[in-house]
Amino acid sequence: MRENHLEDYFSFLRFPSVSTDNQFASNVRECAEWVSQKLAAIGLESKVVSTAGHPIVWARNEHRPGRRTVLIYGHYDVQPPDPLELWDSPPFEPVLKEGYVFARGATDNKGQILSHIIGIQETMEQDHDLPVNLHLVIEGEEEIGSANLGPFLSQNRDALRSDVAVVSDTGMIARGVPTLSYGLRGVTALEVKVTGPKMDLHSGVFGGAVANPITALAQLLATLHDREGRVAIAGFYDRVKPLENWEREAWRKLPVDGDKLVLKETGVPELFGEAGYNSLERIWARPTAEINGIGGGYQGKGTKTVIASHAIAKLTFRLVPEQEGNEILELAKTHLRKNLPKGVTLEMTNGHSGPWYLTDPHSAIGEAAQRALRKAFNANVALIREGGSIPIVSQFRSILGIETLLMGLALADCRAHSPNENFPLENLEGGIRLNKAILHELAR
Ligand code: BES
Ligand code: ZN
Numbered sequence: 040m041r042e043n044h045l046e047d048y049f050s051f052l053r054f055p056s057v058s059t060d061n062q063f064a065s066n067v068r069e070c071a072e073w074v075s076q077k078l079a080a081i082g083l084e085s086k087v088v089s090t091a092g093h094p095i096v097w098a099r100n101e102h103r104p105g106r107r108t109v110l111i112y113g114h115y116d117v118q119p120p121d122p123l124e125l126w127d128s129p130p131f132e133p134v135l136k137e138g139y140v141f142a143r144g145a146t147d148n149k150g151q152i153l154s155h156i157i158g159i160q161e162t163m164e165q166d167h168d169l170p171v172n173l174h175l176v177i178e179g180e181e182e183i184g185s186a187n188l189g190p191f192l193s194q195n196r197d198a199l200r201s202d203v204a205v206v207s208d209t210g211m212i213a214r215g216v217p218t219l220s221y222g223l224r225g226v227t228a229l230e231v232k233v234t235g236p237k238m239d240l241h242s243g244v245f246g247g248a249v250a251n252p253i254t255a256l257a258q259l260l261a262t263l264h265d266r267e268g269r270v271a272i273a274g275f276y277d278r279v280k281p282l283e284n285w286e287r288e289a290w291r292k293l294p295v296d297g298d299k300l301v302l303k304e305t306g307v308p309e310l311f312g313e314a315g316y317n318s319l320e321r322i323w324a325r326p327t328a329e330i331n332g333i334g335g336g337y338q339g340k341g342t343k344t345v346i347a348s349h350a351i352a353k354l355t356f357r358l359v360p361e362q363e364g365n366e367i368l369e370l371a372k373t374h375l376r377k378n379l380p381k382g383v384t385l386e387m388t389n390g391h392s393g394p395w396y397l398t399d400p401h402s403a404i405g406e407a408a409q410r411a412l413r414k415a416f417n418a419n420v421a422l423i424r425e426g427g428s429i430p431i432v433s434q435f436r437s438i439l440g441i442e443t444l445l446m447g448l449a450l451a452d453c454r455a456h457s458p459n460e461n462f463p464l465e466n467l468e469g470g471i472r473l474n475k476a477i478l479h480e481l482a483r
Contacts, residue, residue, distance in 0.1 A: 040468050044157050045135070047077065048467065051115075051149050052133040052142040058093055058116035058183050067093045067179050070115050074177055081160040083175065090187035093179030097195075102172040107481050110174040110201040110441070112431065113152030113208060114181030117144035118456045125458035139461040147455035150462035151207040151448045152177055154470025162475055170482035174199055178431075181208075184228075184391025185430040192431075192438040203404050204435045205477060207470060209447030212421040213295050214463075217412035217473075220445035221400040222323065222424030223432060225358035227368055228390025231375065233259065234349040235383045239336075242344045249346065250382025253335045256350040259385075262378040263328045263354075268313050270328045272374040278361045282316075282324045290319050293421055297322070304451050322426035327357045328371070355390075357426065364392040393430025398442050404481065408444040411476035416469055446473060 054070035057063040071087050071094045078085035078098040085098035093116060102108065120130035120143045128134050133142035140150065155175075162169055176199075178188050192199060209220045235252040236245070265271045290297075297319035298310055312321040335350025337343035356367050372387050379385050399405055400422045409420045425445070432443045448466045449455055 040464060040471075044467075045464075047157070048140065048150065048153055049133045051077075051153055052140070052144055053131055054115075055120075055131045056116050056144070056179065057119050058180050060119060064093070067116060071096050071177075071179055074115050077156060078175060081156070082163050083159070083173075085175075088191065090180075090191060092183075092187045095179070095188065095191055096175070096177040098173075098175040098177075100169050100173045106170070106172050107203075108172040108174065108201040109478065109481055110176060110199065110204045110435070110439070111155050112175075112204055112206045112435070112443075113155065113177050114148045114179065115144075115152070115177050116179040116182050117147070117149070118182050120458075122458065127459055130458075130460075135464070138465065139463050140467075141459055141461045143460055145460050145462040146449045146453040147460065148181070148208045150467055151470060154448065154467050155205075155207060155474045157467075158471045158474025158478075161471065162478065170478050173478075174201055181429065181431070184393055186391060188431050189434045189438065192434055196438060199439060201439060201441055203481060204432070204439075204441055204443040205481075206429065206432065206443055206445050207448050207473070208429055209425050209427065209445045210423075210449045210451065211447055211466070212293055212423055214450060214465075215416060215418055216294060216421050217416035217418055217469075218421045218423055218447060219400050219405065219408050219412060220423050220425045220447060221398050221405070222360075223396040223445070224323075224326070224424075224426055224428055225362070225364060225393050225395035225433075226428040226430070227356050227358060227364035227392040229354045229356075229368055229371060230388045230390060231256070231259075231352045231354060232349055232386040232388075233351075233379075233383045234386070236346065236348050238348050240346040240348075242346045246346055250380065251346050252383050253347055253350040255380040255383040256333070256335065256352060258380050259375060259378055260330055260333075260352055262374070263330075268311060270326065272328065272367075272370050274370045275326070275328075275367065278363065278366075279326060280360045282320060286324075287320065289422065290323075293319075293423065300451055319423075323424035324359055326359045326362055326367075329355050329357070331355055353390075357428070358395050360395055360397050362395070364394060368392075391430070393428050394433040396429075396432045396436075396443070397424075402442065404442060404444060407480040407483070408446055408477065411473060411480045412446060414476040414480075415473040444477070446477070448473075 056070035130143040332353040336347035
């Protein structure tokens with residue numbers, strides 16, 4: 040790989056483009072400007088489009104009639120790097136170690152989207168043209184639910200008319216195994232606040248005579264699951280499509296042992312989850328209720344004898360076909376209201392929401408994707424679903440009327456969202472080859 044590609048990669052990674060924290064808003068915008076300038080420098084027409092939130096970078100080549108139009112999507116925003124002390128090197132000072140680049144966003148999604156950009160760059164340098172009409176849409180709010188991208192698609196529906204969307208923001212089942220993902224889970228978020236006294240109290244003076252909001256919250260959250268790990272919200276599974284035998288069998292033939300992989304990558308003492316399913320089935324085809332964060336009371340050093348006035352928890356639900364996000368939120372809220380312990384009040388706020396996605400890997404474009412993957416990696420293609428979510432993908436279908444090819448480059452040990460996120464240069468190079476192959480396959 041060329042030295043200046045690595046320099047571009049490092050420049051991209053140096054922007055702390057954390058979308059969830061407004062303290063970083065100007066870094067996010069600077070990152071968008073950098074992406075747009077890079078796209079202009081390789082010969083595309085590019086602009087930074089402001090939204091009610093973070094900006095969208097939109098670039099295109101000169102479109103010619105009679106050619107296929109491909110929309111490549113990715114995101115330049117990243118998750119917060121916390122906890123900082125667990126990183127071996129600072130998250131926004133990228134380093135190359137033994138073939139791996141370490142930085143927040145190295146995989147998710149800067150490395151993957153840059154591989155597309157470099158693939159386009161090299162094709163334009165060699166051929167002075169691309170085989171297709173191209174739109175590149177690179178947003179800054181994927182990690183917070185893409186709330187402003189749907190309206191952007193609606194407003195620019197005609198200008199964005201395309202035949203297919205191409206996205207590299209998912210996983211590769213194993214090193215060197217090209218992977219086409221035909222499903223994503225959805226996700227919907229809920230914040231819960233339990234309040235007791237009007238202020239933090241002395242726990243000796245008032246303890247025993249008032250309900251403790253943290254205890255109440257813990258009791259409430261414990262009602263979300265039964266002892267077997269199933270979600271205990273009434274109606275939660277009603278719309279879940281049972282996993283079919285053909286799919287279970289196909290997944291068992293994949294060149295990876297999901298149970299071993301989970302044990303190895305997570306370091307948990309033993310596997311856990313819904314009875315009757317193996318790890319891949321639990322992750323790809325079953326819904327969950329997760330507590331992502333919990334807070335309240337004294338968190339500093341030493342002890343403080345206090346009863347907190349309130350406690351909060353951040354929840355998300357991963358959704359599978361045919362669950363519906365708003366309905367699940369309503370069921371969850373009903374459940375929480377019903378199970379609220381005595382002596383406290385409850386407030387709940389809906390967060391971001393994104394639907395699940397399921398498509399046919401054997402459609403004409405699916406087969407084109409498989410040919411491109413085989414060509415780029417010189418190996419048989421794995422067909423999988425994903426546990427993660429990319430909220431906008433279902434809107435490519437509902438607003439633009441197109442299907443999405445999910446051709447991910449993230450490895451299980453790339454540590455997306457975790458400390459020491461990393462991406463092998465091998466996959467950046469594979470992604471460059473993949474971009475060239477897919478544009479040619481789709482042009483035919
Ligand atoms: N790249 C991920 C999605 C992903 C990860 C798909 C692994 C398949 C396998 C994406 O950047 C992401 O993290 N999405 C969020 C969306 C949410 C914040 C609305 C997610 O899944 O938590
Ligand atoms: Zn992510």
